[in-house]
Amino acid sequence: MDNKSLMFQEIIKGLSARDERIQERIYIHYWGYLMGISTRYIKDRNAAREVVNDSFMKAFKTMYDFRHDHNITDFQKTFKAWLAKITVRTSLDRIRANKAMLTFVEDYEDVTVGHVEIEEKLFAEDIMRLLYALPDLHRTVFNLYEIEGFSHDEIAAALGIPVSSSRTYLTRAKQKLRELYKSSITVNK
Numbered sequence: 001m002d003n004k005s006l007m008f009q010e011i012i013k014g015l016s017a018r019d020e021r022i023q024e025r026i027y028i029h030y031w032g033y034l035m036g037i038s039t040r041y042i043k044d045r046n047a048a049r050e051v052v053n054d055s056f057m058k059a060f061k062t063m064y065d066f067r068h069d070h071n072i073t074d075f076q077k078t079f080k081a082w083l084a085k086i087t088v089r090t091s092l093d094r095i096r097a098n099k100a101m102l103t104f105v106e107d108y109e110d111v112t113v114g115h116v117e118i119e120e121k122l123f124a125e126d127i128m129r130l131l132y133a134l135p136d137l138h139r140t141v142f143n144l145y146e147i148e149g150f151s152h153d154e155i156a157a158a159l160g161i162p163v164s165s166s167r168t169y170l171t172r173a174k175q176k177l178r179e180l181y182k183s184s185i186t187v188n189k
Helices: 002-016 022-041 045-066 072-097 123-131 138-148 152-159 161-188
Strands: none
Touching: 002 022, 002 072, 002 138, 022 045, 022 072, 022 123, 022 138, 072 138, 072 152, 123 138, 123 161, 138 152, 138 161, 152 161
């Protein structure tokens, strides 16, 4: 059995025994993953760290009741997805609490949405730079829909916006990403 499997067996046993010492192991293992999720929504790294820590606090309160079978593969997937969902919701709570983070931008041209041919390799930092160039609300809707898999109804409820606005912000986010990508190719040539 490899080290990763042993670690997950240890986590499962710790959860079953309600052993609080397992929290540190979970924190160390998942911190980077949750930080990646948080920074998709929160630009400020210090605020993103706070979101991750708040997410862990929420998870630690209820994780001993986390329902799972003792299959390690299934546990890995479901536990990771559960932590991710907590982090997304905590990020949204932070955004809602700080309404100033949500900026409404209405200055997009009406352009038909098409596909962009990728001509070069994009790295994570390039993608994050493009995402951070989007207005906050558009980036949030894009992340929730395209990355997290939320429906427009769920996004509207989470952000307190009309469903039609969720669709509009997604379309505008995609349009702006295309514009930003095309302009970055032109600059890099």
